[in-house]
Amino acid sequence: MTPEEHGAPAEGEVKRTDTVPRPRLARRLLRALPIVAALVLLTWIFGHSGVLHRVERVVSDAQVRLNRAPTDSPVAVVDIDDEDYRELFSSTSPLDSRQLEKLLSNIAKGQPSVIGIDIDTSDARFATRFTLGNWSHQLVWERELRNVPQEGTEGEQLQPLDILGGQKDINPATNSSGLPLLIDDSEDKVTRRYRRSISTQKGLLPSFPSAVAKAYLRNNPEKLAELAESQQDLLIRYSGNSKGSHRLHFSARKIIELSNNWPEASPIRGKIVLLGGSYLGQDRHETPIGQLTGLEVMANVVETELAGGGEKPPSSAALLLLELFEAFVLILLFHALRFRFALLWSTLLIPVMAMFCSFFAYRNGSHFVQFVFVLLGLLIFEVYEHFRRSTIPNVYHDIKGVSHS
Numbered sequence: 001m002t003p004e005e006h007g008a009p010a011e012g013e014v015k016r017t018d019t020v021p022r023p024r025l026a027r028r029l030l031r032a033l034p035i036v037a038a039l040v041l042l043t044w045i046f047g048h049s050g051v052l053h054r055v056e057r058v059v060s061d062a063q064v065r066l067n068r069a070p071t072d073s074p075v076a077v078v079d080i081d082d083e084d085y086r087e088l089f090s091s092t093s094p095l096d097s098r099q100l101e102k103l104l105s106n107i108a109k110g111q112p113s114v115i116g117i118d119i120d121t122s123d124a125r126f127a128t129r130f131t132l133g134n135w136s137h138q139l140v141w142e143r144e145l146r147n148v149p150q151e152g153t154e155g156e157q158l159q160p161l162d163i164l165g166g167q168k169d170i171n172p173a174t175n176s177s178g179l180p181l182l183i184d185d186s187e188d189k190v191t192r193r194y195r196r197s198i199s200t201q202k203g204l205l206p207s208f209p210s211a212v213a214k215a216y217l218r219n220n221p222e223k224l225a226e227l228a229e230s231q232q233d234l235l236i237r238y239s240g241n242s243k244g245s246h247r248l249h250f251s252a253r254k255i256i257e258l259s260n261n262w263p264e265a266s267p268i269r270g271k272i273v274l275l276g277g278s279y280l281g282q283d284r285h286e287t288p289i290g291q292l293t294g295l296e297v298m299a300n301v302v303e304t305e306l307a308g309g310g311e312k313p314p315s316s317a318a319l320l321l322l323e324l325f326e327a328f329v330l331i332l333l334f335h336a337l338r339f340r341f342a343l344l345w346s347t348l349l350i351p352v353m354a355m356f357c358s359f360f361a362y363r364n365g366s367h368f369v370q371f372v373f374v375l376l377g378l379l380i381f382e383v384y385e386h387f388r389r390s391t392i393p394n395v396y397h398d399i400k401g402v403s404h405s
Helices: 025-049 051-064 082-087 097-109 125-129 208-216 221-225 252-261 294-306 316-336 339-362 368-404
Strands: 075-080 114-117 138-142 175-178 182-184 191-194 197-200 203-206 248-251 272-277 284-287 290-293
Touching: 025 316, 025 368, 075 082, 075 252, 075 294, 082 252, 097 114, 097 125, 097 252, 097 272, 114 208, 138 208, 175 203, 175 208, 182 284, 182 294, 191 284, 191 294, 203 208, 208 272, 208 294, 248 252, 272 294, 284 294, 290 294, 316 339, 316 368, 339 368
Parallel strands: 075 248, 075 272, 114 138, 114 272, 138 175
Antiparallel strands: 182 191, 197 203, 284 290
């Protein structure tokens, strides 16, 4: 029987093998370390240049449209519309202070927990013509800003104005204020972010929706502790549709009509009531769920705060550790399994690991691309390494065998 029949190589022929000796895990990690470092660096560069942000924005907006709305929102909205503006306020700006006082008295009859007044009351006429009633409700006043930069982020330039025309006899136990600052993305002018605390010429002050949420949670210290002061940009967790159909809505005229039967038949008892205006088409914002009034955006922010707050960006160290973790898992996979099985499993696990890391770091999947970039780059490196250790030696042996024949 010939050597070929026994499976032995003929003279001058090199026997091929599909099994490639695996390098030790430490050696494999050492080889991959420069690649991982380069991929992490590229991710950082792409993130700061806005490339990843554009992709993440598309994913985030799609996710926002899938958010479930609260079944029973604690927020009710009272909107001064064009007809209210004409009939109740005689089409005058700023709004007539005495009419506003009457409207607040009518809302107070419904026994809400908090009334947030998203209306500019800095005009001097409010100091003499508006009388604070003996309301036990928590009132949170919008504190208007002067010289707001286009991006709304240069805190040292922000100049807050006084509420109620600078009245001095305001009871701090039942009255507080917040800044109505929302942050638009510079590229598409869509309102996606807010802050809890804002740096101004008069120090660090709370934002309006944060002040409203804290007033509502004043008797719930555990939930209140979750809303720590932060100047970081947080993502608004929009929910429902652009009409806000999951929360109660009233016009000012409707409140006056219904308040005749309050407090017995009050649907706003114990709720947060946000009072603002959409008259004259003012204060409109583009959002991931469509165009909303500033009042509706504030309602979404308050709901976000009551649900634990918006997305908090993790530290750079935490992101680095997550990226190193996912890289180690992929390298370990290729070390433990034969190449074809490692390739199959890595293809299946890469999106899962990227989504896990995104949810772990940001509490949502919008940063999926940031983590998948490192994994895909490392996968390409592992495929190249396998090709270098198997295919190239076989080709070399083939050429060598031909030259000896």
